[in-house]
Amino acid sequence: MSALTVLLLRHAEKPGGDYPGVGRTFEGKRDDKSLIVRGWQRAGAWAALLGSGLSADYPLPTIIYAARPEPVTAEASFSHRPWETALPLARRLYLDVNTRWGVGQEQALVEELTKLTGTVAIFWEHKAIPTQIIPALLGSQSIPGVPAKWDSDRFDVVLRFDRATPDAPWSYRQLSPRLLDGDSDKPFAELRTL
Template sequence: MSSLTIMLARHAEKAGGAFPGEGLTFEGTPDEKSLVIRGWQRAGAWAALFGQGDARGDYPPPNVIYAAKPKAVSEDASFSHRPWETAIPVAKRLHLEPNTSYGVSQEPDLVKEIVKLTGVVLVFWEHKAIVEEIVPALLKKQVLPGVPKKWDGDRFDVVLRFDRAFPDAPWSFRQLSPRLLDGDTDLPFKKRQF
């Protein structure tokens, strides 16, 4: 089978947003580059959703998971632990190891790798880079209605799903909102620009 599904999700909640608390590592050590408690809750909710085993549903279990490298890939590149921390519960539930070969600023290389795959790919990344770097590199010149060019800064509850039947086929797109936690919504992004 040569079909490919790519699901792009933002890392879970961070400090400074609508939810209180400081960033904490998995062990509970304060870390400004880590998830807040609400983020760890979301990471667990993603694990339950993607680990349910329904390959025919909107959220099929991935056979590979990518997360932005939790360290800088160059002196001027930003980084955080949040994409990797968000990926860990999903990966553990599915007995996978998250691929962290690429970091912020290496999105074109990430896309070159994942478009060669088949099956289901789940990517956890920084929200601006998803819509400004990953999606354009994925679609190239293909225009799809509804694909956001901006990610609402307060939204951590969205999956951008791209499907194609075979390697040179056009992509289809859906914005998914599973409403996993209290306060999540299924409304589309407010700042959508097509």
């Protein structure tokens, strides 16, 4: 079987948003490039959902990618949050988090992942998901409703892409599992076809 499912997730909550607190590493050390307590709660909730295998909407990942938690070039942005968000899921499934690619290397990431089969979970920076990863994944294919922008206040969404074979077109769904208090099941506010 050569089917591929790609689950795109934004890193969990960070300092300076709607929820209080400073960023903390998984060891509890203060770090502004890390998740806040609410973000660590979300990372655990993603692990419980995506690591359970109990829902056809959220199949068990066979590989997990996260943006590299260090800069890939001198001018590249980075944070620890994508890797930290992926970490509880990876530990639950006894997988390593693949951090080979960082922000700014989305084309190389997609070239690698589209050669795979199974289910791939990708935890990334929210601005690059709709502007870099999705266009590289879809190529010339246009799918109505695929967001061209990730709502800046949304950490509770999975963008799911499926294809049956390497030559088949992609299908798309926006999933909102409402894992934490205050999560929404509304589609992104700004939907434009890519």
